[in-house]
Amino acid sequence: MRVIYMGTPAPVISALEALCRMPEVEVVAAVTPPDRERGRGRRSEPPPIKEAALRLGIPVLQPDSLRSQSAQNGLAELEPDVIVVAAYGKLLPAQVLDLPPNGCLNLHPSLLPRHRGPSPVATAILEGDETTGVSLMLLDEGMDTGPVVAQHLYTMTGEETAGELTGTLFDMGAELLAQNIGPWTRGELQAQPQDNALATVTRKLERTDGLTDWTLPAETLARRCRAYSPWPGLYTEWKGKALKLLEISLLPDSVSPELVEGRPGQVLSVIPATAAAVATGNGLLGLSRLQLEGRRAVTAREFLAGYPDFIGAYLGNQ
Numbered sequence: 001m002r003v004i005y006m007g008t009p010a011p012v013i014s015a016l017e018a019l020c021r022m023p024e025v026e027v028v029a030a031v032t033p034p035d036r037e038r039g040r041g042r043r044s045e046p047p048p049i050k051e052a053a054l055r056l057g058i059p060v061l062q063p064d065s066l067r068s069q070s071a072q073n074g075l076a077e078l079e080p081d082v083i084v085v086a087a088y089g090k091l092l093p094a095q096v097l098d099l100p101p102n103g104c105l106n107l108h109p110s111l112l113p114r115h116r117g118p119s120p121v122a123t124a125i126l127e128g129d130e131t132t133g134v135s136l137m138l139l140d141e142g143m144d145t146g147p148v149v150a151q152h153l154y155t156m157t158g159e160e161t162a163g164e165l166t167g168t169l170f171d172m173g174a175e176l177l178a179q180n181i182g183p184w185t186r187g188e189l190q191a192q193p194q195d196n197a198l199a200t201v202t203r204k205l206e207r208t209d210g211l212t213d214w215t216l217p218a219e220t221l222a223r224r225c226r227a228y229s230p231w232p233g234l235y236t237e238w239k240g241k242a243l244k245l246l247e248i249s250l251l252p253d254s255v256s257p258e259l260v261e262g263r264p265g266q267v268l269s270v271i272p273a274t275a276a277a278v279a280t281g282n283g284l285l286g287l288s289r290l291q292l293e294g295r296r297a298v299t300a301r302e303f304l305a306g307y308p309d310f311i312g313a314y315l316g317n318q
Contacts, residue, residue, distance in 0.1 A: 001185055004080040004100075005058075006031040010048040011170040012086035015107060018174040019084065020056050024182060027058050028078045033089065034062045067093050075099055082185055084177065085139060086170065094141055102185045104139040107177060109169040111151055112137060113199035116144035121169065122162045123202040125227035131155050132165070134173040136180055138191045143201070147191030150180045161229040205232060212236040212245065214265035214316055218283035222250050236265075236315040238292070243315065246297055247289035251277055265315045275300035278315060 001024050005016050019025050030053035038045045053060050063071035072095050075083075082102040085092070097104050110120035111133040124132040133153040140146040152172050160168070183189045210232035212221060225234040225248050234245045251270065262268055262279030267287075270277040274286035291297040292307075304310055 001025050001182070002079060002081045003027050004029050004031060004075060004078060004083045006083060006088040007049045007086040008032050008047045008089050009087050011167045012107070013048060013052040014171050014174040015084070015086050015177050016049065016052055016056070018178045019181075020058075022178060028080060029059045029061050031061045031063070031075075031088070034064060066090065066096050072096060072099070082181065084181070086173065091141070091143070092139060097139055097141065105149065105177070105181065105184065106137050106139045106144075106146070107170065107173040108135045108137060108144055109166060109173065111135060111153065112144060112148055113194040113196065115200055115202050117202035118204045119202040121166045122205060122227040124156070125160065125162060125165065126223055128223060129156060132169070134169045134176060136173070136176050145194065145196075147193045149184055149189055149191045150176055152176050159226075161226045163230045207232045210235050212316060214278065215281040218250055218280040218285045221280060221285055222248060237317060238310075238313060238315055241293040243293070244291040244297075245287065246291055249274065249286040249288060251284040251286045263314070267310055267313045267315065269311045275304055276311060
């Protein structure tokens with residue numbers, strides 16, 4: 001079975017490795033976006049899938065677009081039986097979708113039709129979902145609208161960050177892919193159409209999503225902190241600088257009942273539960289680890305040692 005693999009970030013390396021372990025599979029190429037310049041030095045940085053593919057001895061293709069005739073010709077020359085896609089980041093044009101006789105299979109980290117689109121993992125955390133999962137689906141020209149081949153459910157603990165959950169779901173997806181790609185190409189499986197009436201669509205996250213609104217309940221902000229880790233992160237402003245809230249916790253009212261009525265955004269001293277907390281629209285948010293713009297990340301106690309005037313301050317544009 002000749003397979004072309006399309007992907008970009010580190011969490012989808014596990015699916016590529018799973019394909020390489022299958023004796024009946026030959027990964028004839030890995031397709032990933034071009035290298036990008038990053039950081040202050042504008043150093044060229046390859047996508048994680050490129051590095052993994054080269055380590056595995058797989059040829060790498062990095063077209064700017066799959067809509068160009070040259071890119072499509074290059075894929076056609078590889079004569080794939082199936083194309084596998086996992087977080088590639090671009091919609092495939094019809095010419096590519098129609099290329100392999102067994103279609104293009106996609107790993108999507110949600111239980112479709114719930115959470116279609118670019119941010120399914122973060123959205124599941126933001127909305128407090130009790131379960132999520134991973135879907136193996138047949139791509140069409142829509143945004144995650146194709147029929148589903150197989151799914152695997154994951155029960156949420158309520159502690160996952162988006163980064164952790166993404167890795168977990170794509171590891172599960174790697175197993176799901178390995179179990180189903182053979183039966184699929186042999187015609188032993190049938191994809192089931194999605195119920196569009198149950199569909200929800202996520203949006204692309206923006207940097208500004210991470211800016212804290214202290215009038216929101218503490219529980220909502222705690223979910224945002226997990227959903228926006230590692231990007232864009234949850235942050236606020238203090239003395240004109242960005243302050244990243246790297247680790248936070250919900251504090252029960254019993255810790256210090258008299259402080260719960262504090263003005264939203266006010267930093268309070270709560271000992272011994274935590275070094276500091278912030279009053280929100282409903283409840284207290286404990287601060288465990290912080291990073292002020294231009295400084296290294298430190299614990300809240302270390303932060304207070306350097307900035308004793310932090311207690312009593314108001315965070316954000318107040």
